[in-house]
Amino acid sequence: xxxxxxxxxxxGVHGGIKKDGALDMGLIAAEEPATAAGVFTQNRVRAAPVVxxxxxxxGGSCQALLVNSGNANACTGRAGRQAxxxxxxxxxxxxxxxxxxxxxxxxGVIGVQLPQQPMLEAIPALVDDLSANGAARFAxxxxxxxxxxxxxxxxxxxxxxxxxxxxxxxxxxMIHPNMATTLGFAMTDASIHRSTLRRMLVHATExxxxxxxxxxxxxxxxxxxxxxxxxxxxxxxxxxxxxxRKLAAALEEVLETLAKKVVADGExxxxxxxxxxxxxxxDADAVQVARTIAGSQLVKTALHGCDPNWGRILxxxxxxxxxxxxxxxxxxxxxxxxxxxxxxxMTAKTESKAASTMKRREYEITVxxxxxxxxxxxxxxxxxxxxxxxxxxxxx
Amino acid sequence: xxxxxxxxxxxGVHGGIKKDGALDMGLIAAEEPATAAGVFTQNRVRAAPVVxxxxxxxGGSCQALLVNSGNANACTGRAGRQAxxxxxxxxxxxxxxxxxxxxxxxxGVIGVQLPQQPMLEAIPALVDDLSANGAARFAxxxxxxxxxxxxxxxxxxxxxxxxxxxxxxxxxxMIHPNMATTLGFAMTDASIHRSTLRRMLVHATExxxxxxxxxxxxxxxxxxxxxxxxxxxxxxxxxxxxxxRKLAAALEEVLETLAKKVVADGExxxxxxxxxxxxxxxDADAVQVARTIAGSQLVKTALHGCDPNWGRILxxxxxxxxxxxxxxxxxxxxxxxxxxxxxxxMTAKTESKAASTMKRREYEITVxxxxxxxxxxxxxxxxxxxxxxxxxxxxx
Numbered sequence: 001x002x003x004x005x006x007x008x009x010x011x012g013v014h015g016g017i018k019k020d021g022a023l024d025m026g027l028i029a030a031e032e033p034a035t036a037a038g039v040f041t042q043n044r045v046r047a048a049p050v051v052x053x054x055x056x057x058x059g060g061s062c063q064a065l066l067v068n069s070g071n072a073n074a075c076t077g078r079a080g081r082q083a084x085x086x087x088x089x090x091x092x093x094x095x096x097x098x099x100x101x102x103x104x105x106x107x108g109v110i111g112v113q114l115p116q117q118p119m120l121e122a123i124p125a126l127v128d129d130l131s132a133n134g135a136a137r138f139a140x141x142x143x144x145x146x147x148x149x150x151x152x153x154x155x156x157x158x159x160x161x162x163x164x165x166x167x168x169x170x171x172x173x174m175i176h177p178n179m180a181t182t183l184g185f186a187m188t189d190a191s192i193h194r195s196t197l198r199r200m201l202v203h204a205t206e207x208x209x210x211x212x213x214x215x216x217x218x219x220x221x222x223x224x225x226x227x228x229x230x231x232x233x234x235x236x237x238x239x240x241x242x243x244x245r246k247l248a249a250a251l252e253e254v255l256e257t258l259a260k261k262v263v264a265d266g267e268x269x270x271x272x273x274x275x276x277x278x279x280x281x282x283d284a285d286a287v288q289v290a291r292t293i294a295g296s297q298l299v300k301t302a303l304h305g306c307d308p309n310w311g312r313i314l315x316x317x318x319x320x321x322x323x324x325x326x327x328x329x330x331x332x333x334x335x336x337x338x339x340x341x342x343x344x345x346m347t348a349k350t351e352s353k354a355a356s357t358m359k360r361r362e363y364e365i366t367v368x369x370x371x372x373x374x375x376x377x378x379x380x381x382x383x384x385x386x387x388x389x390x391x392x393x394x395x396x
Numbered sequence: 397x398x399x400x401x402x403x404x405x406x407x408g409v410h411g412g413i414k415k416d417g418a419l420d421m422g423l424i425a426a427e428e429p430a431t432a433a434g435v436f437t438q439n440r441v442r443a444a445p446v447v448x449x450x451x452x453x454x455g456g457s458c459q460a461l462l463v464n465s466g467n468a469n470a471c472t473g474r475a476g477r478q479a480x481x482x483x484x485x486x487x488x489x490x491x492x493x494x495x496x497x498x499x500x501x502x503x504g505v506i507g508v509q510l511p512q513q514p515m516l517e518a519i520p521a522l523v524d525d526l527s528a529n530g531a532a533r534f535a536x537x538x539x540x541x542x543x544x545x546x547x548x549x550x551x552x553x554x555x556x557x558x559x560x561x562x563x564x565x566x567x568x569x570m571i572h573p574n575m576a577t578t579l580g581f582a583m584t585d586a587s588i589h590r591s592t593l594r595r596m597l598v599h600a601t602e603x604x605x606x607x608x609x610x611x612x613x614x615x616x617x618x619x620x621x622x623x624x625x626x627x628x629x630x631x632x633x634x635x636x637x638x639x640x641r642k643l644a645a646a647l648e649e650v651l652e653t654l655a656k657k658v659v660a661d662g663e664x665x666x667x668x669x670x671x672x673x674x675x676x677x678x679d680a681d682a683v684q685v686a687r688t689i690a691g692s693q694l695v696k697t698a699l700h701g702c703d704p705n706w707g708r709i710l711x712x713x714x715x716x717x718x719x720x721x722x723x724x725x726x727x728x729x730x731x732x733x734x735x736x737x738x739x740x741x742m743t744a745k746t747e748s749k750a751a752s753t754m755k756r757r758e759y760e761i762t763v764x765x766x767x768x769x770x771x772x773x774x775x776x777x778x779x780x781x782x783x784x785x786x787x788x789x790x791x792x
Contacts, residue, residue, distance in 0.1 A: 042715065043711060043714035043715050044713070044714035044715070044718075044719065044720060044722060045710050045711060045713070045714035045722040045725075046714075046722075074707075075707065075710060075722070075735075075738065075739070075740065077723070077738055077739055109707075110707040110711075111706070111707055111735075111740040219711065220707075220710075220711055220714065297693065297779075310507070311470075311471065311505075311506040311507055311616075314441050314471060314616075315439060315441060315615065315616055317440070317441070318439035318440035318441035318442075318616065319438065319439050319440070322440075323440065324440060326440060326441045326442075326471070327473070329441075339471075339507075342471065342473055343471070343473055344471065344507040383693075385781055
């Protein structure tokens with residue numbers, strides 16, 4: 001992995017959580033306090049680091065992010081909250097930054113206390129490991145059942161200066177045994193006001209991570225962060241400027257790439273499918289229909305079997321709560337029409353074409369529900385035997 | 397199967413739909429027009445017989461119910477609507493009853509036209525087959541991928557007279573390839589006003605069939621009917637009388653038994669699990685939490701693996717949209733506490749006890765979310781390899 005982003009250093013070490021000695025503690029540190037925003041899980045049950053970090057990010061600044069994998073520090077009560085506090089305090093001390101500027105994130109088994117002592121002892125080594133080129137180690141240190149690290153980059157110009165965004169995520173498709181925790185981190189060297197960054201992050205997360213159908217379960221630990229160092233030699237980005245639009249687009253592109261990698265990384269998932277809904281009364285309606293189709297077990301098993309089963313797609317759309325006339329519905333698999341204005345139109349030839357599209361690693365299903373202007377999409381993956389194997393056999 | 401219910405006759409024949417010559421057409425006929433009520437799928441995409449029957453039941457009377465399996469007559473457009481009309485007209489003619497008093501239901505593949513000609517030709521034989529003891533044949537004629545027929549009975553007294561309810565259903569747990577269609581029929585010889593019967597049916601369906609987590613997909617064809625012949629030598633049941641309460645309880649008991657049979661009949665489902673939620677602010681809140689837990693893929697795969705995974709239960713509760721304090725949550729598997737007031741309490745001993753409870757065919761998981769009076773339940777089953785095999789490999 002080439003280069004980093006100006007103003008940030010990254011690290012990853014083994015801190016004694018994972019039994020196999022793999023990297024399990026990661027750190028992102030900014031040279032100066034960075035402008036920061038975070039989006040956190042909507043689950044009522046929230047892990048200790050989520051509660052701590054949300055509070056600390058209220059000020060819109062952050063200088064370090066301490067992340068561990070292998071243990072979620074969720075459902076761990078007062079002791080878990082104290083552990084999150086102690087670890088961020090220790091990292092702040094070794095980094096020489098205010099404790100209030102250190103946030104944290106955890107992912108892994110829940111209901112088990114962190115092995116605090118070895119983790120505290122690993123912090124000096126973690127800080128030592130920090131380097132401008134350390135993103136690859138950080139990306140590995142935050143993984144749990146992921147097949148591999150997830151990194152995405154984008155560049156854009158502010159005036160004559162090039163600004164960069166580096167995105168790093170973890171999360172495995174539909175099936176992470178530890179409740180599908182998704183963590184995302186986007187670092188940019190652009191300079192931007194905290195309220196603008198926050199709005200951009202909320203918007204981009206809504207259109208990317210929140211459009212990825214994992215298995216419908218929202219983790220206790222989900223979090224997406226954006227940090228802006230302002231270290232590029234570029235002028236500050238004003239709200240509603242052309243530069244702001246470029247940053248927003250680049251941020252969405254990075255998060256979209258990461259979200260797709262998360263969906264595609266479902267253990268056992270063989271297909272990454274974009275469900276696009278058109279012709280709804282509003283975008284919100286279209287997204288709601290796409291979400292219901294993307295989350296349907298019957299649709300997902302049909303995707304696994306490469307079965308162009310328009311009936312299941314239609315039935316899922318029908319129970320989405322969105323009003324439409326079934327006689328106006330059309331469905332395409334890739335470019336192949338399989339259902340047209342309320343009537344199946346598959347011939348032996350189109351069925352075989354549709355089935356061969358469905359064998360691809362990535363493809364799109366388009367569902368038109370009427371003549372409205374509403375449009376929306378959702379990413380999903382197939383539901384196969386591996387899903388059951390991993391999730392039913394996880395603890396036994 | 398012993399006996400029927402006064403005032404009704406039942407039949408089942410092969411009408412040329414199923415390739416293997418199995419029974420695929422069923423008929424329920426009342427001697428006189430029966431008081432009738434129906435509850436129909438909320439899916440926007442509704443099969444032709446659903447649309448036809450809902451309209452015909454508006455008057456609160458029905459004398460015959462024509463049911464076929466093997467073909468859902470859904471997404472079949474104008475031709476499908478005409479077929480439903482033709483078939484009920486033919487049945488009415490042979491039975492000698494008004495066409496407006498004949499309702500119909502279908503279940504099976506969707507998007508394929510009914511083989512109308514052989515079905516029309518089979519109607520005289522179907523009417524010939526009618527008998528007071530024919531319920532077993534009817535129960536078989538409406539099955540699709542069910543493991544076997546589903547019948548339930550109850551009795552209650554109105555004054556000195558015994559009244560009966562006979563319930564017959566089809567539907568296979570979480571996984572029916574044809575979108576999990578559930579059909580339910582409850583026949584009683586009690587005498588009751590149509591508006592009272594309707595209220596009772598809506599209430600009982602809400603607490604039984606609508607508390608059974610299939611796979612979250614609502615079929616195009618789901619329907620539950622109640623028919624009252626008034627043929628028992630009992631006085632008419634007045635609303636809010638003791639007899640009305642007895643009938644309501646008996647109806648709920650019959651539908652509950654049928655709904656459990658439907659959930660338990662998931663191909664591959666090995667466990668029937670009642671999720672009970674207590675301590676919510678309202679019953680509606682409790683049901684909502686129970687529904688979210690019951691529908692969670694991660695919970696259902698854990699049930700399959702006999703894994704007392706309170707984390708997944710808690711995470712599902714947390715995203716149900718219902719407010720509660722995680723520190724007040726407790727979870728029991730059967731009688732075994734595994735999570736108590738926000739903290740896991742499993743020891744090696746209780747874990748093994750919980751795991752052995754989870755090996756049972758049927759058990760309960762209780763989730764207390766606070767000190768409120770709200771209580772509610774949901775039936776669910778485990779998600780195993782068979783589910784994937786059947787649903788992914790259905791057409792291929």
